[in-house]
Amino acid sequence: MIAKVYASQKNSLLLCMEELYEKIKHTIKEADFYLFSIHPSFPPEEVNPTIQRIFQTDQYAAFHALNAFKDDQIHDQGVVMCCIKFQKRGRVTTFYLEDIRQNPEHSAKTCTHYLQEHNHAFHIILAGLAEGTFGNFLEFLSKNLDHGASKHIVGGISSGPSQNGELHTFQFTAGKIIKNGLMIISLENVEAETEISLGFKPYGITYEIKRANGYKLYSVDEGENFAQIARRMLHGIDNPDVRYLWYAPLYILDETDGHVATIRTIDHIGKDYVKLFGAIHKGEHFKLSFATHEDLLKEDHKAALQLKQKIHTPELAFNFSCIARQYALEEHQTQEPKIYTQTLNTHLFGFFTYGEIGPDKKYQKLKLYNETSLLVAMREI
Numbered sequence: 001m002i003a004k005v006y007a008s009q010k011n012s013l014l015l016c017m018e019e020l021y022e023k024i025k026h027t028i029k030e031a032d033f034y035l036f037s038i039h040p041s042f043p044p045e046e047v048n049p050t051i052q053r054i055f056q057t058d059q060y061a062a063f064h065a066l067n068a069f070k071d072d073q074i075h076d077q078g079v080v081m082c083c084i085k086f087q088k089r090g091r092v093t094t095f096y097l098e099d100i101r102q103n104p105e106h107s108a109k110t111c112t113h114y115l116q117e118h119n120h121a122f123h124i125i126l127a128g129l130a131e132g133t134f135g136n137f138l139e140f141l142s143k144n145l146d147h148g149a150s151k152h153i154v155g156g157i158s159s160g161p162s163q164n165g166e167l168h169t170f171q172f173t174a175g176k177i178i179k180n181g182l183m184i185i186s187l188e189n190v191e192a193e194t195e196i197s198l199g200f201k202p203y204g205i206t207y208e209i210k211r212a213n214g215y216k217l218y219s220v221d222e223g224e225n226f227a228q229i230a231r232r233m234l235h236g237i238d239n240p241d242v243r244y245l246w247y248a249p250l251y252i253l254d255e256t257d258g259h260v261a262t263i264r265t266i267d268h269i270g271k272d273y274v275k276l277f278g279a280i281h282k283g284e285h286f287k288l289s290f291a292t293h294e295d296l297l298k299e300d301h302k303a304a305l306q307l308k309q310k311i312h313t314p315e316l317a318f319n320f321s322c323i324a325r326q327y328a329l330e331e332h333q334t335q336e337p338k339i340y341t342q343t344l345n346t347h348l349f350g351f352f353t354y355g356e357i358g359p360d361k362k363y364q365k366l367k368l369y370n371e372t373s374l375l376v377a378m379r380e381i
Contacts, residue, residue: 001190001380002085003316004028005347007070009078013042016079017054024083031083033092034060035185037068037351039077040160040168047172061094061185062172063126065351066159067326069319072338072348082349084316089189090380093118094173096183101133107181108140114184115149122192122378124318125155125357127182128169132215134182135279135368138357142366150366154194154376156320156353169354192378193310196358199299200263200371202251202287209284216273217250217280230269242266246324249371250276251289263289265324265370277324277355278368293332296325300336300373304343307377314377317341319350321373326352328371336373344377 006023008016024031034055038047051060068080084092095114100107115123127134134157142150158169171178207226211218217226233248234240250264264286268275280286307314319340326333341348356369 001087001090001315002028003082003347005070005080005082005349007073007075007078007080009075013038013046013050013079017050020079020081021054028083028085031085032059032090033084035082035349036060036062037065037080038062039079040064040066040170041077044170044172044177048175048177052175058174059092060173061126061183064158064160064168064170066161066323067352069337069348069350072341074334074337080349082316082347086380088380091188093121093186093188094183095186096171096173096176096178097181098176098178099180100130100137100182101180104133104137105140108137108144111141111184112144115145115153118186118188119149121152121186121188122190123153124185124187125153125182126171126185127155127157127357128171128178128180129157129167129354130180134355135215138366138368139279145366148363150359151194151363152192153357153359153366154318154320154374155357156351156374157355159323159352159354167354187378189381190378191311191381192376193307194358195303195307195375196369197296197299197303197373197375198261198263199296200249200251200261200289200291201295202253202289204288206253206285206287209280209282209286212280212282214279215267215276217276218273225272226274227269227272230266230274242269243324243327246327246371248288248290249324250286252280253285253287262367263369263371265322277370291328293329296329297332297335297339300339301343303373303375304340307375308343311377311379313379314344314346315379317344317346317348317378318376319348319373320353320356321350322356322369322371323352323354325371325373340375346377
């Protein structure tokens, strides 16, 4: 496999695509598959026609991202493109669901059928928030999967701006604009391994969830309103921003949890609830957690070294890292992709997500993570 990652920061989507096409003409010339991370400032309706016009192919997938990785760089505008040229038996198949909101369970069954038909492939899921239903969808999907199947599934939720209270996180493929669904990119005849970097450690008292619904946490312990607890954490701070709580995410305590703990990041504080970036359940226990930037980067380096031991000469790496993790890293956020590219010695493509998709340690279920950095290394076989 020959894989390259390029970026363009022109002020129009057409100019970006033209520049990217000129760049690959001098290297890969014609790739077998293209992946585009597109800043959401570009109109969604322009994405598919522009790609098809410039690259003359339908072998592509694109998605929204506020920040994307080109090797050891982070880009917050324009387009970042990963192009793949197979040299052996590698190939890519794509699948999509346009809307999962009405019936997440049925959508999960449809997705399971596709994954079973392509059970020898490695799958990358790129999804939208789907108005808070993606977490439920993923739980249904995890229950349907055969034992061990989650080992070959990773991904992330696209990031985008909030407009009129709604987060827009589109995906694009086969001429389709996917607003409330997902797409799966299946790579066949590749060897791929995954590591997950956390770094957060739990502190303080343990809370038991007494009332929760989907992404919303209402009460803990003896019925105490958790929204009031969250507000107290911001008390005395001038112009409090909910993102300040990203330094202290919820650390779900589960001895069977596996790969890393399930972290939940606060999205919004309502009148009587706290909305999170992932589902939580009644009866679960959690602590608040904390990590310095040194803690986070130390875990990144450890994850990259472990991955290097599994695949000594990777030909491409993917990184799905939480947008809240980016915030917590502050000015040190650029160190994360640098650690990965230098350790793995390969090209890196990925983005800051609204949630990371990956397996638990025992590969028994598929999970939606928050504030983690999920790293994948692969090569063609």
